[in-house]
Amino acid sequence: MTMNIPRQRGPWAPALSVVVPAYNEAANLPALLDEIDAALRHVDHEIICVDDASDDGTDAVLAACAATRPHLRVLRHRRRSGQSAALRSGVKAARAAWIATLDGDGQNDPADLPRLLQARADAAADVRLFAGWRVKREDSASKRWASRFANTVRARLLHDATPDTGCGIKLFARDAFLDLPAFDHMHRYLPALMQRAGWRTLSVPVNHRPRLHGRSKYDNLGRALVGISDLRGVLWLLRRGACAVADERIARDVEVLP
Known part of the structure; x- marks a missing residue:
């Protein structure tokens, strides 16, 4: 399998950075x-865990993990x-x-990461987002119903051609x-935002697992109420926001100062 991932310049530039936002996920x-x-x-690769001011000892757990993983970096708000801020x-x-x-x-399966990388290797250069698609959800019936309803409403309003924007595994x-x-909550609208910016997106079927420890940080009612406000804002961006792409026609070599 070919991993055609461009590298950045610098002292050390991994082929891939894995970002894991976490709030009270010590276990x-x-x-x-x-x-x-x-x-x-x-x-x-490198792994960047962003602790969103947890109060369950997540910071201590990550410090212990980092002691044996030189490629693990830990940030703490x-x-x-919120999750979008931690992601950013x-x-x-x-x-x-x-x-x-x-x-x-832990509900996203890391074993799906090579699948996303392969999808990226096979795709055109203008596909800049590969979104996980949880074909079989391992959540409660009420959460699955709420998610299905929200995805239907979002798709009809935003026309983002994405069956599952709430999946946390993405590339x-x-x-x-x-x-x-x-x-806040922009991570739920990444396909629509990427498409607004002129990029293509692709949904990739992935695995989904039941939560083993802790509890969800979202409830259905709270998510629905916030989602209504978010949808209005994203619709405004899509209708009124202007994105321009410029191609450089004349380029000259210049000295870059350190």
Whole structure:
């Protein structure tokens, strides 16, 4: 399998940066980190865990994990800022040109990472987001129903041609992501935002697992109420936001100062 992942310049630029946002996931993270390393054993990678001000000892667990993993970097928010903020903090700190993301609860299967990388290797250059698609959800019936309803409404309004935007496992280009507008919960609208920016996106079927430890940080009602406000904002961006792509026609060599 060919991993055609461009590298960045610098003292050390891995082929892939894996960003894991986490809030109160102390019991899930050690096994998840082991699985990520096993799945990427043939890929030069770094892992960036972003602790969103957890209060369950996540910081101590990550410190212990980092002691035996030189490729593991740990960031910690000074105050709880949400999953989208944690994701953005990790991407900004990443050294690789391509980013893979997984939720810290262990429900995303790291064994799917090579599948996303292969999809990227087989795709055209203008596909900048590969979104996981949980074909078989391992959640409660009420959560599956709420997610199905939300995905239906979102798809009809945004026309993003994406069956599952809430899946935490994704692969995308770092520069394309950092060009997107940043707002709370923006991670749920990445396909629409990427398409607005002129890039293509692709959904890739992935595995989904039941949560083994802890509990979900979202409830169905709260997510629905926030989602209504988010959808209105994203619709405004799609209708009123202007994105222009410029091609350089005349280029000259210049000296770059250190």
